[in-house]
Amino acid sequence: MSIRAEQTKLLQGTLDLLILKALALGELHGLGVSRRIEQMTGGTFQVKPGSLFPALHRMEEAGWLAAKWGESDANRRAKYYRLTAAGRKQLDAETSEWSRISLAIGMALRTT
């Protein structure tokens, strides 16, 4: 089952985290980010441009991502995003926050 990222509000923060995580290994262009997320989540999240690009731009303006124009493998111009130091810090923060929340939710759901 796949989830389109723009469907629910809950996924807003999740999307940021997924993008940060996707870029943690190296720089990617827009479609690359989208594919990487698909791959990381086993196809559960398919991020469409309508939610991908606003998020990328917002995060770039927040200083978490840096972008530059470069050549793709098919010799096409593309805008590549990479994590900045602030973005890395944000990824750490959001990761531990997410673990905390998922642990808590998990505990809550296990409680009878």
Place this chain on the structure above:
Amino acid sequence: MVKLLSRLRAAGRNLVRRDDVERELDDELRAYVDALTAEKIARGMSSAAARRAALVEAGGTEQTKETVRDARAGAWLDALARDVRHTLRGLARAPGFTIAVVATLAIGIGLNSAVFTIVYAALARPLPVRDAGRIVNVYQRLRSGGPRGREVRGASWLVSYEEFQRYAQLPAFASAAAFHAQGLTVTGADNRVVSSELVSCGYFRTLRVRMALGRGFSDDECDHPGTAPVVVMSDAAWQAWYGADSSVVGRIVHVNGSPMTVVGVAERGFNGVSYQRASMWVPLTMQPALEHGRDSILVHDNASWLTMVARLAPDATLDQARAQATVTGGRLDAMEPGRRTIPLVVPGAILNFPEVSSRGGVPLALTSLVGLTIVAIACANVMNLLLARGLARRREIAIRLAIGAPRRQLVRQLLIESGLLSFSGALIGLAFVFGVSPAFRWLSPLSGLQVNVAPDFRVIAYMFVVATTTTMLVGLTPAVQTTRLDLATAFKDTAPVGARQLRPSRIRSAIVGAQMAGSALLLAIAGLFLRGAIRASAADPGYATRNVVAFSTNAAPLGYDAVRATILYRALMDRIRQVPGVVDVAIAGRLPLLSRNSAAIRIDRGTDTAVYVPDVSAVSASYFRTMDMRIVRGSTFDTTSVPAGERPVVISGSLATILWPQQDALGQRLKSGDIWFRVVGIASEAAASSLERPAEPIVYFMAASPLDKQIVVRTSRSPAALIASVPAWARALDPALLVQSERFEDRIALVLLPGRLVAASTAALGALALLLAAIGIAGVVSFGVGQRRREIAVRLAVGASPRQVVTLMMRQGITPVIAGIGAGLALSVAIGFVVRGLLFGVSPLDPIAYVAMVALLALSALLATYVPSRRAAAVDPAWTLRDDG
């Protein structure tokens, strides 16, 4: 923090380099689709099919772009900028409307802020000294002055030296000072009267004034009267008189004839804390010496003459100071049975007199009210214009609503429009505020007035608030009104004459009514004050005010005794009497109105003794003729009928009525001090303290010696030549004699100034309000004519005469006018009663003021409705009906 900075930078880039940002987004999205296509081709799709599939999968690029734009930093700012540009374009297309609105608002907001500037400068602006926020003034209000009477120099809320010393002890005060503004004569190469302050020795310390040169006064210089002949001068005086010569310290100057040593020069920019700039400071304790011992108000414990300032102790509050002052006031009362003191501790300012908060506060409150009315009228006019414009734009707005623009966005745009208009108005209105200072200087008869009316941040903040309020006030109603549209109706080309149309026009009529009410109010107030000012200038205070001059000399300090002084004065008066045009010459203690003196008198009334405290004046017999007064009955100081051991006295008619209501006052006895006086004459009524009270109880004693008195002269022509020659004649009699002169009418003008200012300013504002209201009425009527063009055409077509049509249109315009005048009339009567005390006896129901106001308003309103109504008659039925058909 990083995030915020980064976003701010991004917002700046988004706004400034919008085109680059947009192009980059285009490229990025295209690259995305290209990459997707390439991916699909790699999977084996044909290039055309792959592209199509990629486009479908990417979704609407325009929509994506829009969400990206919304997500960007400063997106709202961007939208605002877009709206502002749109609005500016719209306003540029209607230059007439824009100019009218901006000009109206500039006048309204500007005048209002100018009024605020003046009120603020006079009442609340801290004194021009260091850490002025901790400075307070101490005044006292005497409910009852006690049986001894009280000498008042300047104002009754001032304190005596002894009272100052008591209040200065309050623990809440870190230090305290008292001062008395006074002109002192400095003699040298040329004589001049220098506005100065007699100050207590803690004055410079309390106000934290530094010395540019030398020193201030030390405390021991105020220990004993007359022991410290020292002077501090202002930087300005030092520059002007001594060319900033630093050897001035230690020099001798002759002040009021006495040699005094210059000990210091105050820092630049400090000119005292009186409303008139001071150039020189002298220790208070030198007062008797400066007056050559003949007028020792310093040791007079029952005189109002000193303004007290104090600096609050670091941890003390104003409330503590007030509580402590009340205790001290109670002690003062305990020492003098019958006295009731209310001490007042108020934040320090130049003109924060208690009068201002009680009776004198009325003109200020009134001025504020006038200021607000002006803004309200301006707002009403602009609202009307906006409504009219909104109606004219109905189709545009309907189209935008129809294609899905949210109503909120339209309201926002209309508010942006009114905001742009009011802030442009406020900006231009700033000119008024900056104009206050020169205007004030021009209006003021006093040179060197020290009321700082230069706008500061508070004034600017005030204007901002006014402009914002104006925006909401002016913009909201028309915005809501305009966007509340029924699309179906709005799209019909012709304006319907149905119920929907009535709503805005009813609002417009209400606005016109309110405007008329405001104008009526202003004009009525102006009328009342104008009448008051005319009456005051024409008011008969009971004596002559024109061409009256008072001369005073320094005979007493020169060592003249009563006999020599009498000879000297007689010689001088004889010389003056020979001048052509001199009506008469007299001796008087002081001229009325400018300062007053009261004393207790006792009368025998059968068994008991009654005490009364009237104004007293010591004059020579020729005083009454000199001042153009009459002796109604009896004679002037005729001693023939006065028993031995008694002295003659003249009393005013109103005192006679008070003291002996049932009997003839002539021949009655009254006692002052230990001396019995016999009433030998009843003088015509005169004003002693105020022009508003033309009949006050006054006792005229016969001046025994001219030593501490003035020579009063009345001439039938301008006394300028006389004023110029008297000092020389005095010097011819004794080279050491100095003469100061004072023209009575100059001082009277000062007394009349507030009323005249209010009259002049409300009249000007009233005229302006009337003009605005007339424009408003004309607008409403002409809009009505436009709206009802077809109806008029039909009426004309079926035989109505043009005159009937004009009447019909005028009737519509004039109804709110009548209602407005009625409301304004009621309001102004109410205000008239409040300001009754300032009208110099004009009744708050003065018929002339009201009739003139109503006539003026009605005439203007008729004109304002007639001119546009005539356009109705010019409607060509055939043309109109075919055009709109």
